[in-house]
Amino acid sequence: MSLLVSPLKLRELGILGMNNRNIGFIGRYNQRKNYGLADNKLKTKSAAIARGIPVPELIGTVDYQFQIRSLSELLQDREAFVIKPSQGSGGKGILVIVGRDGDKFIKSSGVLIDEREVRRHSSNILAGLHSLGGRNDSAMIEALIDFDPILKDYSYEGVPDIRVIVFRGVPVMAMMRCATHSSDGKANLHQGAVGVGIDIGTGKSICAVQHNRIVSQHPDTHINFDTLTIPHWQQLLELASGCAGMAGLDYLGVDIVLDRLRGPMLLELNARPGLAIQVANQAGLEHRLLIAAKIATDSSLADGSSFAEGSSFAEGSALADGSSFAEGSSFAEGSALADGSSFADGSDNASQKIALARRYFTTQAT
DSSP states (O other): OOSSOOHHHHHHHTOOOHHIIIIIIIHHHSOGGGHHHHHOHHHHHHHHHHTTOOOOOEEEEEOSGGGGGGHHHHHTTOSSEEEEETTBOTTTTOEEEEEEETTEEEETTSOEEOHHHHHHHHHHHHTTTTBGGGOOOOEEEEEOOOBOGGGGGGOSSSOOEEEEEEETTEEEEEEEEEOOTTTTTOOOGGGTOEEEEEOTTTOBEEEEEETTEEESBOTTTOOBGGGOBOTTHHHHHHHHHHHHHHHTOSEEEEEEEEETTTEEEEEEEESSOOSTHHHHHTSOHHHHHHHHHHHHHOGGGGGTTTSOTTOOGGGOGGGGGOTTSOTTOHHHHTOOOTTOGGGSSOHHHHHHHHHHHHHHSOOSOO
16 A cells, blocks of 8 residues: 555545544544543443453552552562553553562663652653643553463564454454564554554454554564464454443444453553554555444345455445445444444344454455
8 A cells, every 4th residue: 555645546445534533433423421431541441340351450550649659569569560541542651660670670671760760650640741631640550461472573572452443343453563662662653663454354464564664574573474363363353342332432442462361351442543554454444434334233244145245345445435335324324322232232243243344354365
Protein backbone atom coordinates (compact mmCIF):
# COMPACT_ATOMS: atom_id res chain seq x y z
CA MET A 1 0.00 0.00 0.00
CA SER A 2 1.63 3.21 -1.11
CA LEU A 3 1.70 6.06 1.39
CA LEU A 4 1.03 8.56 -1.44
CA VAL A 5 -2.27 7.74 -3.13
CA SER A 6 -5.19 9.79 -4.37
CA PRO A 7 -8.36 10.33 -2.30
CA LEU A 8 -10.27 8.34 -4.93
CA LYS A 9 -7.91 5.39 -4.53
CA LEU A 10 -8.22 5.58 -0.75
CA ARG A 11 -12.01 5.36 -1.07
CA GLU A 12 -11.71 2.39 -3.41
CA LEU A 13 -9.47 0.66 -0.87
CA GLY A 14 -11.99 1.35 1.86
CA ILE A 15 -9.51 3.32 3.96
CA LEU A 16 -11.27 4.78 6.99
CA GLY A 17 -10.17 8.37 7.60
CA MET A 18 -10.19 10.19 10.92
CA ASN A 19 -13.25 12.34 10.15
CA ASN A 20 -15.31 9.34 9.06
CA ARG A 21 -14.12 7.37 12.08
CA ASN A 22 -14.99 10.19 14.50
CA ILE A 23 -18.35 11.15 12.98
CA GLY A 24 -19.53 8.06 11.16
CA PHE A 25 -18.59 5.46 13.75
CA ILE A 26 -17.41 6.76 17.12
CA GLY A 27 -19.87 9.66 17.25
CA ARG A 28 -22.71 7.68 15.72
CA TYR A 29 -22.39 4.35 17.49
CA ASN A 30 -20.72 5.12 20.83
CA GLN A 31 -22.80 6.89 23.42
CA ARG A 32 -20.63 9.32 25.35
CA LYS A 33 -22.12 8.20 28.66
CA ASN A 34 -20.43 4.84 28.11
CA TYR A 35 -16.92 6.22 27.55
CA GLY A 36 -16.13 6.24 31.26
CA LEU A 37 -15.42 2.53 31.55
CA ALA A 38 -13.08 2.44 28.56
CA ASP A 39 -11.29 5.65 29.54
CA ASN A 40 -10.53 4.45 33.07
CA LYS A 41 -8.34 1.33 33.32
CA LEU A 42 -9.39 0.70 36.92
CA LYS A 43 -13.06 0.66 35.95
CA THR A 44 -12.23 -1.59 33.00
CA LYS A 45 -10.41 -4.03 35.28
CA SER A 46 -13.26 -4.11 37.82
CA ALA A 47 -15.86 -4.74 35.12
CA ALA A 48 -13.74 -7.47 33.56
CA ILE A 49 -13.21 -9.24 36.87
CA ALA A 50 -16.98 -9.13 37.51
CA ARG A 51 -17.51 -10.90 34.17
CA GLY A 52 -14.77 -13.44 34.71
CA ILE A 53 -12.52 -11.95 32.01
CA PRO A 54 -8.82 -12.53 32.83
CA VAL A 55 -6.79 -9.38 33.57
CA PRO A 56 -3.27 -8.70 34.91
CA GLU A 57 -2.97 -8.77 38.71
CA LEU A 58 -3.54 -5.41 40.40
CA ILE A 59 -0.95 -4.89 43.15
CA GLY A 60 -2.45 -1.64 44.37
CA THR A 61 -3.35 1.94 43.56
CA VAL A 62 -2.08 5.34 44.65
CA ASP A 63 -4.84 7.94 44.71
CA TYR A 64 -3.37 10.77 46.80
CA GLN A 65 0.02 12.42 46.99
CA PHE A 66 0.52 11.51 50.65
CA GLN A 67 0.23 7.80 49.75
CA ILE A 68 3.40 7.99 47.66
CA ARG A 69 5.44 7.86 50.86
CA SER A 70 4.13 4.30 51.35
CA LEU A 71 5.17 3.07 47.91
CA SER A 72 8.25 1.29 49.24
CA GLU A 73 6.08 -0.84 51.54
CA LEU A 74 3.66 -1.67 48.72
CA LEU A 75 6.50 -2.75 46.43
CA GLN A 76 8.91 -4.30 48.92
CA ASP A 77 8.15 -7.89 47.87
CA ARG A 78 7.94 -7.15 44.14
CA GLU A 79 10.85 -7.67 41.79
CA ALA A 80 8.92 -6.63 38.69
CA PHE A 81 5.87 -4.42 38.20
CA VAL A 82 4.25 -1.76 36.03
CA ILE A 83 3.07 1.69 37.12
CA LYS A 84 0.58 3.41 34.82
CA PRO A 85 -2.05 6.17 34.92
CA SER A 86 -5.56 4.81 35.17
CA GLN A 87 -6.78 7.44 32.69
CA GLY A 88 -3.72 7.55 30.45
CA SER A 89 -3.68 7.14 26.69
CA GLY A 90 -1.21 6.48 23.90
CA GLY A 91 1.18 4.57 26.16
CA LYS A 92 2.08 7.74 28.06
CA GLY A 93 3.20 7.55 31.67
CA ILE A 94 3.87 3.80 31.78
CA LEU A 95 6.87 2.78 33.86
CA VAL A 96 7.96 -0.85 33.42
CA ILE A 97 10.26 -2.33 36.07
CA VAL A 98 11.68 -5.77 35.22
CA GLY A 99 13.91 -6.35 38.26
CA ARG A 100 16.10 -4.91 41.02
CA ASP A 101 19.78 -4.34 41.54
CA GLY A 102 20.33 -3.64 45.22
CA ASP A 103 18.29 -0.55 46.06
CA LYS A 104 17.88 0.33 42.36
CA PHE A 105 15.05 -0.56 40.00
CA ILE A 106 15.80 -1.91 36.52
CA LYS A 107 13.69 -0.51 33.70
CA SER A 108 12.85 -2.66 30.68
CA SER A 109 15.57 -0.78 28.77
CA GLY A 110 18.16 -1.82 31.37
CA VAL A 111 18.47 1.69 32.82
CA LEU A 112 18.73 1.83 36.62
CA ILE A 113 16.59 4.26 38.60
CA ASP A 114 16.18 4.80 42.33
CA GLU A 115 13.09 4.93 44.53
CA ARG A 116 13.03 8.72 44.36
CA GLU A 117 12.48 8.53 40.60
CA VAL A 118 9.70 5.97 41.05
CA ARG A 119 7.99 8.30 43.53
CA ARG A 120 8.43 11.27 41.20
CA HIS A 121 6.90 9.34 38.32
CA SER A 122 3.91 8.34 40.48
CA SER A 123 3.47 11.94 41.64
CA ASN A 124 3.38 13.13 38.05
CA ILE A 125 0.68 10.58 37.27
CA LEU A 126 -1.47 11.84 40.14
CA ALA A 127 -1.01 15.43 38.92
CA GLY A 128 -2.48 14.43 35.55
CA LEU A 129 0.70 14.83 33.49
CA HIS A 130 -0.09 11.73 31.40
CA SER A 131 -3.88 11.65 31.58
CA LEU A 132 -6.70 12.46 29.19
CA GLY A 133 -7.44 16.18 29.46
CA GLY A 134 -4.77 16.64 32.13
CA ARG A 135 -7.18 15.54 34.87
CA ASN A 136 -5.95 14.48 38.29
CA ASP A 137 -5.48 10.75 38.17
CA SER A 138 -4.67 7.58 40.09
CA ALA A 139 -1.58 5.45 39.64
CA MET A 140 -2.18 1.75 39.03
CA ILE A 141 0.49 -0.77 40.00
CA GLU A 142 0.17 -4.08 38.19
CA ALA A 143 2.19 -7.27 38.13
CA LEU A 144 4.42 -7.58 35.08
CA ILE A 145 3.00 -9.93 32.47
CA ASP A 146 4.91 -13.18 31.99
CA PHE A 147 4.11 -13.26 28.31
CA ASP A 148 3.93 -16.33 26.08
CA PRO A 149 7.48 -17.42 25.15
CA ILE A 150 6.31 -18.12 21.58
CA LEU A 151 6.23 -14.33 21.14
CA LYS A 152 9.56 -13.67 22.90
CA ASP A 153 11.63 -12.83 19.82
CA TYR A 154 8.96 -10.62 18.28
CA SER A 155 9.25 -7.97 21.00
CA TYR A 156 12.25 -6.34 22.66
CA GLU A 157 12.52 -4.93 26.20
CA GLY A 158 8.77 -5.09 26.63
CA VAL A 159 5.53 -7.06 26.37
CA PRO A 160 3.79 -7.29 22.98
CA ASP A 161 0.03 -6.81 22.84
CA ILE A 162 -2.68 -7.49 20.28
CA ARG A 163 -5.16 -4.75 19.32
CA VAL A 164 -8.48 -5.97 17.93
CA ILE A 165 -10.99 -3.56 16.40
CA VAL A 166 -14.51 -4.71 17.27
CA PHE A 167 -17.69 -3.33 15.66
CA ARG A 168 -21.08 -4.40 16.96
CA GLY A 169 -19.53 -7.40 18.61
CA VAL A 170 -17.71 -8.53 15.45
CA PRO A 171 -13.88 -8.58 15.36
CA VAL A 172 -12.95 -6.81 12.12
CA MET A 173 -9.18 -6.19 12.16
CA ALA A 174 -6.22 -7.07 14.37
CA MET A 175 -2.60 -6.06 14.87
CA MET A 176 0.19 -7.16 17.20
CA ARG A 177 2.26 -4.28 18.57
CA CYS A 178 5.86 -5.25 19.27
CA ALA A 179 8.03 -3.25 21.63
CA THR A 180 11.46 -2.07 20.46
CA HIS A 181 14.46 -0.38 22.02
CA SER A 182 13.43 2.90 20.40
CA SER A 183 9.94 2.62 21.93
CA ASP A 184 11.51 2.16 25.38
CA GLY A 185 9.93 -1.26 25.71
CA LYS A 186 6.40 0.05 25.14
CA ALA A 187 4.03 -1.44 22.57
CA ASN A 188 3.14 1.98 21.16
CA LEU A 189 3.47 2.69 17.44
CA HIS A 190 3.93 6.44 17.89
CA GLN A 191 6.94 5.77 20.10
CA GLY A 192 8.61 3.38 17.66
CA ALA A 193 6.99 0.00 18.22
CA VAL A 194 6.36 -2.28 15.23
CA GLY A 195 2.79 -2.99 14.18
CA VAL A 196 2.15 -6.39 12.60
CA GLY A 197 -1.16 -6.91 10.82
CA ILE A 198 -2.78 -10.19 11.85
CA ASP A 199 -5.19 -12.08 9.62
CA ILE A 200 -8.56 -12.42 11.36
CA GLY A 201 -9.17 -15.82 9.82
CA THR A 202 -5.87 -17.51 10.60
CA GLY A 203 -4.06 -15.52 13.28
CA LYS A 204 -1.02 -15.28 10.98
CA SER A 205 0.99 -12.18 10.13
CA ILE A 206 0.17 -10.11 7.04
CA CYS A 207 2.59 -7.17 7.01
CA ALA A 208 4.78 -5.30 9.51
CA VAL A 209 5.27 -1.53 9.73
CA GLN A 210 7.41 0.80 11.82
CA HIS A 211 7.08 4.57 11.54
CA ASN A 212 4.60 3.91 8.69
CA ARG A 213 7.23 2.06 6.66
CA ILE A 214 7.03 -1.62 5.78
CA VAL A 215 9.65 -3.77 7.52
CA SER A 216 10.35 -7.48 7.28
CA GLN A 217 12.33 -8.00 10.50
CA HIS A 218 12.24 -6.78 14.08
CA PRO A 219 14.85 -3.99 14.31
CA ASP A 220 16.41 -5.40 17.50
CA THR A 221 15.90 -9.18 17.45
CA HIS A 222 16.05 -9.46 13.62
CA ILE A 223 13.41 -12.17 13.56
CA ASN A 224 11.31 -12.30 10.38
CA PHE A 225 7.71 -11.31 10.98
CA ASP A 226 6.40 -13.62 8.25
CA THR A 227 6.84 -16.57 10.64
CA LEU A 228 4.48 -15.13 13.24
CA THR A 229 1.31 -17.00 14.20
CA ILE A 230 -0.63 -15.88 17.27
CA PRO A 231 -1.45 -18.76 19.68
CA HIS A 232 -4.91 -19.11 21.30
CA TRP A 233 -6.38 -17.17 18.37
CA GLN A 234 -10.01 -18.29 18.73
CA GLN A 235 -9.93 -17.65 22.47
CA LEU A 236 -8.44 -14.22 21.87
CA LEU A 237 -11.20 -13.28 19.41
CA GLU A 238 -13.85 -14.49 21.85
CA LEU A 239 -12.40 -12.28 24.57
CA ALA A 240 -12.29 -9.25 22.26
CA SER A 241 -15.84 -9.78 21.01
CA GLY A 242 -17.18 -10.17 24.56
CA CYS A 243 -15.79 -6.79 25.60
CA ALA A 244 -18.26 -4.94 23.39
CA GLY A 245 -21.21 -5.79 25.61
CA MET A 246 -19.20 -5.10 28.76
CA ALA A 247 -18.23 -1.61 27.58
CA GLY A 248 -21.56 -0.71 25.96
CA LEU A 249 -19.61 0.56 22.94
CA ASP A 250 -20.34 -0.48 19.38
CA TYR A 251 -16.95 0.60 18.01
CA LEU A 252 -13.87 0.01 20.13
CA GLY A 253 -10.32 -1.26 20.29
CA VAL A 254 -9.55 -4.13 22.64
CA ASP A 255 -5.94 -4.57 23.78
CA ILE A 256 -5.00 -8.10 24.80
CA VAL A 257 -1.81 -9.70 26.12
CA LEU A 258 -0.92 -13.38 26.04
CA ASP A 259 0.21 -14.67 29.42
CA ARG A 260 2.41 -17.76 29.52
CA LEU A 261 0.09 -19.62 31.91
CA ARG A 262 -3.28 -17.90 31.64
CA GLY A 263 -3.47 -17.26 27.90
CA PRO A 264 -5.28 -14.16 26.57
CA MET A 265 -5.83 -11.41 29.15
CA LEU A 266 -7.56 -8.05 28.74
CA LEU A 267 -5.14 -5.16 29.10
CA GLU A 268 -7.39 -2.20 28.31
CA LEU A 269 -10.12 -0.81 26.08
CA ASN A 270 -9.99 2.14 23.72
CA ALA A 271 -13.12 4.04 22.68
CA ARG A 272 -11.14 5.92 19.99
CA PRO A 273 -8.78 3.33 18.46
CA GLY A 274 -6.22 4.64 15.98
CA LEU A 275 -6.18 4.00 12.26
CA ALA A 276 -2.60 2.81 11.68
CA ILE A 277 -3.91 -0.75 11.96
CA GLN A 278 -4.99 -0.35 8.31
CA VAL A 279 -1.38 0.18 7.21
CA ALA A 280 -0.24 -2.91 9.11
CA ASN A 281 -3.00 -4.97 7.47
CA GLN A 282 -2.57 -3.41 4.02
CA ALA A 283 -6.35 -3.09 3.97
CA GLY A 284 -9.09 -0.59 4.75
CA LEU A 285 -11.44 -0.73 7.70
CA GLU A 286 -14.51 0.75 6.00
CA HIS A 287 -15.34 -2.31 3.86
CA ARG A 288 -15.02 -4.58 6.86
CA LEU A 289 -17.18 -2.38 9.05
CA LEU A 290 -19.97 -2.59 6.48
CA ILE A 291 -19.69 -6.36 6.41
CA ALA A 292 -19.54 -6.52 10.23
CA ALA A 293 -22.79 -4.55 10.43
CA LYS A 294 -24.39 -7.14 8.18
CA ILE A 295 -22.96 -10.01 10.24
CA ALA A 296 -24.33 -8.44 13.43
CA THR A 297 -27.89 -8.20 12.11
CA ASP A 298 -28.42 -10.79 9.36
CA SER A 299 -28.44 -14.48 10.25
CA SER A 300 -28.66 -15.40 6.55
CA LEU A 301 -24.90 -14.85 6.34
CA ALA A 302 -24.42 -18.06 8.30
CA ASP A 303 -24.92 -20.11 5.16
CA GLY A 304 -22.81 -17.73 3.07
CA SER A 305 -25.80 -16.76 0.90
CA SER A 306 -25.16 -13.03 1.05
CA PHE A 307 -21.62 -13.23 -0.34
CA ALA A 308 -19.95 -15.43 -2.89
CA GLU A 309 -18.92 -18.73 -1.38
CA GLY A 310 -15.31 -18.64 -0.25
CA SER A 311 -14.97 -14.90 -0.90
CA SER A 312 -12.53 -12.99 1.23
CA PHE A 313 -12.25 -9.35 2.18
CA ALA A 314 -9.47 -8.95 -0.37
CA GLU A 315 -12.02 -9.79 -3.07
CA GLY A 316 -14.80 -7.66 -1.62
CA SER A 317 -13.98 -4.23 -3.06
CA ALA A 318 -17.42 -4.04 -4.62
CA LEU A 319 -18.70 -3.29 -1.13
CA ALA A 320 -16.92 0.07 -1.02
CA ASP A 321 -20.11 2.09 -1.43
CA GLY A 322 -22.18 -0.30 0.69
CA SER A 323 -24.49 -0.94 -2.28
CA SER A 324 -24.71 -4.67 -1.60
CA PHE A 325 -26.63 -4.02 1.59
CA ALA A 326 -30.40 -3.74 1.40
CA GLU A 327 -31.84 -0.25 1.38
CA GLY A 328 -32.92 0.68 4.86
CA SER A 329 -30.71 -1.92 6.48
CA SER A 330 -29.98 -1.71 10.19
CA PHE A 331 -26.51 -0.34 9.45
CA ALA A 332 -27.94 2.57 7.47
CA GLU A 333 -30.43 3.27 10.24
CA GLY A 334 -27.82 3.15 12.99
CA SER A 335 -29.99 0.92 15.14
CA ALA A 336 -27.23 -0.55 17.29
CA LEU A 337 -28.26 -0.96 20.92
CA ALA A 338 -26.55 1.53 23.20
CA ASP A 339 -26.31 -0.90 26.09
CA GLY A 340 -24.53 -3.46 23.91
CA SER A 341 -27.12 -6.11 24.70
CA SER A 342 -27.26 -7.25 21.09
CA PHE A 343 -23.65 -8.34 21.45
CA ALA A 344 -24.19 -10.60 24.41
CA ASP A 345 -27.40 -12.28 23.37
CA GLY A 346 -26.12 -15.80 23.69
CA SER A 347 -22.86 -17.62 23.27
CA ASP A 348 -24.08 -19.31 20.07
CA ASN A 349 -24.69 -15.91 18.48
CA ALA A 350 -21.28 -14.63 19.56
CA SER A 351 -19.60 -17.75 18.21
CA GLN A 352 -21.41 -17.32 14.90
CA LYS A 353 -20.23 -13.71 14.61
CA ILE A 354 -16.63 -14.78 15.15
CA ALA A 355 -16.92 -17.68 12.70
CA LEU A 356 -18.32 -15.34 10.04
CA ALA A 357 -15.64 -12.75 10.73
CA ARG A 358 -12.96 -15.41 10.31
CA ARG A 359 -14.55 -16.47 7.02
CA TYR A 360 -15.05 -13.04 5.45
CA PHE A 361 -12.03 -11.13 6.79
CA THR A 362 -9.32 -13.60 5.93
CA THR A 363 -6.82 -12.83 3.20
CA GLN A 364 -5.04 -16.16 3.55
CA ALA A 365 -5.85 -19.77 2.85
CA THR A 366 -6.67 -21.62 6.06
